[in-house]
Amino acid sequence: MLSKKTKYGLKALAYLAAQPDKKPVQISEIAENENISQKFLESILLSLRKTGFLGSKKGKGGGYYLLRTPEEISMTDVMRVLEGPIAMVPCVSLNFYETCDDCPDEHTCSVHKLMLQVRDSALDVYRNNTLKDIIS
Amino acid sequence: MLSKKTKYGLKALAYLAAQPDKKPVQISEIAENENISQKFLESILLSLRKTGFLGSKKGKGGGYYLLRTPEEISMTDVMRVLEGPIAMVPCVSLNFYETCDDCPDEHTCSVHKLMLQVRDSALDVYRNNTLKDIIS
DNA sequence: TGAAAACTCTATTAAATTAGTAGGGTAATA
DNA sequence: TATTACCCTACTAATTTAATAGAGTTTTCA
Structure with a gap:
């Protein structure tokens, strides 16, 4: 399940990307228009600033304002910052890899095999979408 | 993140699918071989029985034993029973659809747009994998 | 027939995560 | 220099997950 943090973060980024000019937009304006708790949004935007998006x-x-153009912002990067690992299990994660303590051998693990495919297909989607692509 | 329930359920199904014959396998045997808490596995197998897999x-x-052959068991069905919705947000779920209370219009929602693609790509993977495909 | 094996079911709990809330502090601009 | 608006820390309520405990029931085989 997608966390609210990610959902709100994406909406805020999309809101900024849809601005006609590059003037800073107040937190309160985004919060109102996107129905987000202002305080919660505050912390999300802060983390997007610290990671170089805003x-x-x-x-x-x-x-707040975008530091890059919408077409330069890949969903892969955004998802990793907001949601964390794209993989559903750590043993198939590219950026957050961990071994499973229960699994004796990854190469014969059926869960591993399936989740590898799921990760790749999700990555495909994220790599093919920039912020520009998802605003209407 | 994939829940332990799903992970263990998949492993148990794979274990049963890998059996040479169709003789019942004890919970304790699966639990030991796959490093799963026996009591927890018990409840998972129970739910797989109630949903017609076992x-x-x-x-x-x-x-426990499989009711169908491994190639007849689609990952789509297994995932829906064990993990729940395949979609990351309810508003793009086929089997667990719900409207978002915050979103005024799904059709212009950037999160919706992205998550629709993610759902479809995940579904693709699950539809193309049966239990037989993921055992080695 | 009876005892052991093995599944069935309910209830409780500990830990972790998520989604916020509260409130004060700090910096910059008109 | 007052106001606006970001910045930061700490706390908390709710939810979900991952078990754990323990009693009960059914079936089979000796």
Whole structure:
């Protein structure tokens, strides 16, 4: 299940990408328009800023804005930052790999075999979608 | 993230599918060989029996066995029973559909758009894999 | 026939994660 | 210099997951 954090983060990014100009947008504006708790959104935008997706401007007329153009922002990167691993089990994760403590051998594990395919198919989707692609 | 329930359920199914004959296999045997808590596995096998994947035989010499051949068991069905919805958000789920309370319009929602693709790609994988395909 | 083997079922619980809430602090701009 | 708006920490309620405990029932085989 997709976490609210990821869902809200994606919506906020899409909202910023849909702006006609690059002027900073206030948290409160995004929160209202996308029906998100303002405080919760605050923490999500903060993490997107720390990971290089967003810039912010303080003071009057301040807010958040995209640091890159929408077509430069890959869903792969966004998902990894917001949701974490794309794989459903750590033993098939590219960026968050861990061995299973129960499994004696990955190569003969049926779960591993299936989840490898699922990961690859999900990666395919994320790699083929930028922020620009998902705004309408 | 894949739940342990699903992981263990898949492993148990694969274990049964790998049996040379159709004799019932005891819970304890599966639990030991696959490093699964026996009591937890018990409840998982029970749910697989109630959903028509497994049959059971009581008493001495009893245990669980597959009701269908491995190539007749689609990963789509198994995943839906063990893990629940294949979609990451309810608004793109085929079997567990729900509207989002926050989203004003699904058709213009960027999250919806992306998650629809992810669901389809996952479904593709599950539809193309039977229990036979994932045992080695 | 009776005892052991093995499944069945209910209820409880511990741990982890998620989704927020509260509230004060700090920086920048008009 | 006051206001706006971001920044940060800590706490908490709710939910889900992963078991655990224990009693009960059915079946089979000796």
